[in-house]
Amino acid sequence: MKKVNFLSNLLVSTALLLSFNACNNTDDPKPNGGGDGDEVVIYNEDFGATATASPWPAAASFDGYKKAGAGAAAVTYAAEGGNVTIRSNQPSSGYTDASGVNNAMMAAVGASFIINDIATCGATSLKLSFGSIVVADTLAVSYKINGTTTWTPIAYTKEKSGWGLVENLAITLPTGTNTIKLKFTAAKTTYGTRIDDVKITTTNVVGSPVITPDDNGGGETGSGDGSEANPYNVLAAQANQNEQSAWVKGYIVGGIIDDNNTTTTIDGPEDVIFGVNVRATAVLIADSKTETDYTKCVAVNLPTGAIRSAVNLKDNPTNLGKELQVAGILKAYFGIAGVRELTNHKLEGGTTPVDPDAILNETLLTQASYDKFTGVNVEGAQVWTFSAQYGAVMSGYADNASHANEDWFISPAINLAGKSNVVLTFDHARGPAGSMSVATSNYTLWISTDYTSGEPSSATWTQLTIPTHGTTAWGYVSSGDIAIPADKLTATTRIAFKYVCDNTESATWEVKNVTVK
Numbered sequence: 001m002k003k004v005n006f007l008s009n010l011l012v013s014t015a016l017l018l019s020f021n022a023c024n025n026t027d028d029p030k031p032n033g034g035g036d037g038d039e040v041v042i043y044n045e046d047f048g049a050t051a052t053a054s055p056w057p058a059a060a061s062f063d064g065y066k067k068a069g070a071g072a073a074a075v076t077y078a079a080e081g082g083n084v085t086i087r088s089n090q091p092s093s094g095y096t097d098a099s100g101v102n103n104a105m106m107a108a109v110g111a112s113f114i115i116n117d118i119a120t121c122g123a124t125s126l127k128l129s130f131g132s133i134v135v136a137d138t139l140a141v142s143y144k145i146n147g148t149t150t151w152t153p154i155a156y157t158k159e160k161s162g163w164g165l166v167e168n169l170a171i172t173l174p175t176g177t178n179t180i181k182l183k184f185t186a187a188k189t190t191y192g193t194r195i196d197d198v199k200i201t202t203t204n205v206v207g208s209p210v211i212t213p214d215d216n217g218g219g220e221t222g223s224g225d226g227s228e229a230n231p232y233n234v235l236a237a238q239a240n241q242n243e244q245s246a247w248v249k250g251y252i253v254g255g256i257i258d259d260n261n262t263t264t265t266i267d268g269p270e271d272v273i274f275g276v277n278v279r280a281t282a283v284l285i286a287d288s289k290t291e292t293d294y295t296k297c298v299a300v301n302l303p304t305g306a307i308r309s310a311v312n313l314k315d316n317p318t319n320l321g322k323e324l325q326v327a328g329i330l331k332a333y334f335g336i337a338g339v340r341e342l343t344n345h346k347l348e349g350g351t352t353p354v355d356p357d358a359i360l361n362e363t364l365l366t367q368a369s370y371d372k373f374t375g376v377n378v379e380g381a382q383v384w385t386f387s388a389q390y391g392a393v394m395s396g397y398a399d400n401a402s403h404a405n406e407d408w409f410i411s412p413a414i415n416l417a418g419k420s421n422v423v424l425t426f427d428h429a430r431g432p433a434g435s436m437s438v439a440t441s442n443y444t445l446w447i448s449t450d451y452t453s454g455e456p457s458s459a460t461w462t463q464l465t466i467p468t469h470g471t472t473a474w475g476y477v478s479s480g481d482i483a484i485p486a487d488k489l490t491a492t493t494r495i496a497f498k499y500v501c502d503n504t505e506s507a508t509w510e511v512k513n514v515t516v517k
Contacts, residue, residue: 042123044067045197047065050101079113087194099196108191119178120177120179125204126170128141128168129165133161136159141185151239179214187244189432190435228247232249234285246330248300252321253274253285276313279312280314283312294336298337299339300338303342325346326344341476343363343512344363358516372411373392374412377407382397382405392409392512393509404501409498410451414494414495418489427477428470430469431508432508436471449493466480467481497509
């Protein structure tokens, strides 16, 4: 009897134990990890260990990414507004677990680096960290849920330049979110902006990764890269209000109410008119000719002069509905997304307007325009380079040091024979802020009537005075009118921009919109 009772008790105990275990298995809160304070890595990228210079690989084509984490499998990478490359020449350091080899570098002219299709695996509370070499004011961070139209800024604090880790930035998502994108947008700098060791974690319960295609909520998608050949559409321009230069296209649909300039911000539909009785100083452009929602528009500031005269609706009512392309700075205007400080425009698909009185009119903002000039390197390894945003660019600073340079940027021959009262103008800027004390005598203008090719020393050059130099870093100013001397009005006249610096100090000089008339 005792044996029978023992066996019975054993069977009952075993049954209870199995029942208890089965209950625990059914209620396990961690089917794939996370929950109960455990941290799960959703996405992690340290940009690999090797990258080949000359040139450094572009972000979209680099094949050495080390993406890892529960939601990383479908991730791709892209750039907007400027080049983003993967480099190893300035490794990350100075913070715990810095990977210390490759990192992503956004170009000095400014750019956005986009990480596409991060699966959230069902998590709604995420934490973002990343290494950065700049202060927070220089690098903006935002995220977008696939299938929606809005980039949401992620606020953070970083007051010191140099490598440092930004940690535990909260991203709170609505239930049902499957996929997000991250965007790092760098302002214009001297040397470029780098990030490294991007990580997203969660303590939520996580499941299998699901990728929702990004159709922008069923609406129109942003397009273009901001170049003249492939300008941003209005939606893309709204998403890239980064105070960088770009081309934008859209249809002229209206403007700001003409109320004796009492309206200073667009706060509602009462401040705009989708018609022609508007101020001459601005137009609204949209991706649709029939748009009547100001939140889907970009406000274009029309500067005094040829652009305003040609484009404004008050004086040109037939422009309503025409396609307009403009080159300018993507920056809020009247409180909404804007394009300001225009340097060029095209109206209704026409060619870039040319001043009918101009003998030479080169923006230097296209490769074809830039290539009409000749760069001649006399000293130093650095040379004049082309930028679709800033024209002809020269700097003696490279690899964290100044290098002695003498570099000329020489125009084609300009036929001024028989002309009189000829004037040269151009726009130019210097930077960064720390180099504004470099003497303006390092940036000079010269003229020759006997230069043909080769070393500048093979010809006779006369210096012309540049009346105006900017006093604010990266702030473009007009040179002012520069009279061409009467004895230089020949069929073989050339002008040249001469840049010099030494091993102790250097700066960047940017030149565009060169006109002789």
